[in-house]
Amino acid sequence: MLLGQLSSAASPLSAEQVQKLQGLVAELNPIQQAWVSGYLAANANTAVLDSVTPSIQANEAASLTILYGSQTGNAKGVATQLKAQAESRGLTVKLVNMSDYKPNNLKKEKFISVVVSTYGEGEPPEDAENLHEFLYSKKAPKLEGVKVAILGLGDSSYEFFCKTAQDFEQRFTELGAQTVFARADLDVDYEGEANIWLTGALDAFEPELKAQSAGSAQVIPMPGVAAITSQYNKQKPFSAELSIVQKITGRDSTKDVRHVEISLEGSDLTYTAGDSLGVYFLNDETLVDEVLSLLSIDTAIDIKLGDKALNIRQALIENLELTQSYPTFVEKFASATNNSELAKIAEDKTTLREFIESRQIFDIIRQYPAKLEAQYLVDCLRKLQPRLYSIASSQSEVEEEVHLTIGLVEFEAFGSEHLGGCSGYLAKRAEEGTLVKVFIEHNDNFRLPADTNTPILMVGPGTGIAPFRAFLQEREASEAQGENWLFFGNPHFTQDFLYQVELQSYLKSGVLSKLDVAFSRDQAQKIYVQDKLRKNGAEVYAWLEKGAHFYVCGDANRMAKDVHQALLDIIQEFGGKSEEDAQAYLKELRNQNRYQKDVY
Missing domain, CATH: 3.40.50.360 (Flavodoxin domain)
Structure with missing residues (x-):
């Protein structure tokens, strides 16, 4: 009997226990499921021997x-x-x-x-x-x-x-x-x-x-099985092979979006739909050499980074942040170079934030070159931080792989092309077969419902489609009976319909119950996902009323706020509620983990 078809009537479990079991198994890959099955069988055989009750005195420890x-x-x-x-x-x-x-x-x-x-x-x-x-x-x-x-x-x-x-x-x-x-x-x-x-x-x-x-209870711990955790994490990432980097927007698109596949073979890394992948990247060697030249730093010099001695060029390529600007760099660099103009900018927070908003660290050094000791430069910089990307695959489907949907950050500024640190590395500089350092960042706040019969609504314009591709793969693999409704948006149908063939296949097979798309630039009046939500307001509200979970992934500053407002409007119009009651309705959805966001 498939777990999705299991009922309390056909098992010794209560309805609540069945739901919890379905939810747990939905988060496990086949290897984990097999391990849990064996563990439970062994545990059942030794239950009588292990039935020691912990002794607790009346007073609890502080x-x-x-x-x-x-x-x-x-x-x-x-x-x-x-x-x-x-x-x-x-x-x-x-x-x-x-x-x-x-x-x-x-x-x-x-x-x-x-x-x-x-x-x-x-x-x-x-x-x-x-x-x-x-x-x-x-x-x-x-x-x-x-x-x-x-x-x-x-x-x-x-x-x-x-x-x-x-x-x-x-x-x-x-x-x-x-x-x-x-x-x-x-x-x-x-x-x-x-x-x-x-x-x-x-x-x-x-x-x-x-x-x-003092004098309070001492709890005798029950024997148990230690939680299985990966040996790889943010501090100790896994060196994974970059298998595929494929552009999935059209030649004339205003966006450059890449589908990325990374092999996890040889690691014990596991993930659940809704998790993120942390990726460490290398800075552009050409730009690093330019920085060293502008600051008159010998590339052969060694520096101290924490308790390690490293070559300055190696450290700038592998270990230090050179793209994303931040206030403390400007303050420290102004002091290290004795630059009064830069120091004046750093004095005013508003001016400083306007200054760094349009500049990468490369730009600041270009604008204010000076002769600087290598260690002083290192002391101005912070360590390179991994970038997190929503995982676009289910491990039930792709097994020892992980897929990402990455929008290349690229723009012209100060007379030259600029690329995002990690997106530029993956899309432009790293070749297929390159080893990249990665780790899994679990996100317990963005999860499929435990009950696979629960309907879900997903709003993911642009690269926000990523976790919902994973959700659909997972729902198909678990043979979930719950309905799935996706809202997707991008500028143009012909250039920007990410994963079009896959989504249409899910529609044909019934895994995807409904698909509403908003291609904002294909007509005189711009149409966005929030507009599609409003157009389907009565049915959206009906889904919420029958217990659907609602998910949003993508831009936090505009899209997520616009979608939130559309939801409030829908609840007021089709639920006959006041604005205050609509706010309370959404708050209760959040409290029940039925309204979840993965926004950035």
């Missing part, structure tokens, strides 16, 4: 609650590190995603650590939205006696750097909580400083936690 809100997985990773380090000290810890945390429990807490990222225009990540809103509401409880430590992760190239962490600290303080360790706002190159902060925060928490735990 616990440190770690709350994390993560958009791309970095905050979750740091929070997990904090948990591991706390447990290594013998402390009791609860690690909770903010989306799973009941805000009313705040009044029961005594020790809290918050690890949270910021995205967009100073907004909390989606899984932190409810707790953030609750803290700023009249329902927020007094928190006298609560001890807190807060860590923020962000990107200083954005204006509202680590604002969410600052918001949390402000509200905790206003509600009476005591900060036991100073908040840190960490940039993209956060790993070293994060470790220092974790140690300091635990040093602050530990004495009182242990004092309150």
Whole structure:
């Protein structure tokens, strides 16, 4: 019997257990399914021998609650590190995603650590939205006696750097909580400083936690199976072969979009539809040589990068950020070169952000060349950060491969062609067969429904189609019975219909129940995906009412906001709700994980 056809009547499981089992298996590839099957069989045979009940005394140990809100997985990773380090000290810890945390429990807490990222225009990540809103509401409880430590992760190239962490600290303080360790706002190159902060925060928490735990329960841990984790991660990426890089937009398209296939053969990397792939890239060697020449730096010189000695040219190609500009580079470079004009620009935040918006680091060095020692240049730069791409394949379909849909970033500025760091590398410089360093970034906030009978609506214009290609492959592989409706948009039908043949095949086979396309430049009046949503408003609302999950992937600044507003309009018009009730309706969809976004 296929799992999708399993019912509680035909098994010893309850309806809820069947749904949970279907949801788990939908996230596993065939190898993982086989392992779990064997493990469960062995576990059932030894259940009687392992039926030792842990003894717990009446008093519970004082616990440190770690709350994390993560958009791309970095905050979750740091929070997990904090948990591991706390447990290594013998402390009791609860690690909770903010989306799973009941805000009313705040009044029961005594020790809290918050690890949270910021995205967009100073907004909390989606899984932190409810707790953030609750803290700023009249329902927020007094928190006298609560001890807190807060860590923020962000990107200083954005204006509202680590604002969410600052918001949390402000509200905790206003509600009476005591900060036991100073908040840190960490940039993209956060790993070293994060470790220092974790140690300091635990040093602050530990004495009182242990004092309150004295004489309390000691839990006898049950024997179990350690979680299987890959040996490869962001700090230790896998060297994977770049198999295929194929342009999938037409010759006359205004966009250059590439379908990329990467082999994971020889690794133990697994992923679920909705996850992202982190890709490390190499900077353009020609531009690196130009930088060295403009700064009169000898290419043979060695420099220090952390605790390693590297050749300066190698470091600039492999290890340091030279495309994406950010404020601290301008400030440090102005100081290192004693450039008064650049220093003046750096003094005014508004002027500085306007300056870096149109410039890559290459451009700044071209505009302000100077003789500079190699180590000074290195000290101005931050480490190269991997780029994250939504995975465009299901491992159930492609097995030891991973597919991406990458839009090449290219533009003319200051008299020369400019390319994005990673997209330029993959599309223009890396040849098929090249080894690229990659890792999987799991995204628990962008998942198919556990019940494969649930209908889904997907809105993915442009390269936002990527995760929905993975969703469709997964729904087909799992023989899901739920309906699938895709909204796709791009400028022109003839040039920009990404994965057209595949989508039409899914329509023909019935995997894709409905496909609505918006080619904005094919008629006098521009039509976008939000317009298609409104045109189908009655049916969209009907799908939501029958339990559909709604997904959005793509541009955060305009498209996602326009789609959100279209949804509000649809709910008001076809649900007969006020604007306030429509907002509440969407909020409840988010709370139920039925409205999920993967936006950038």
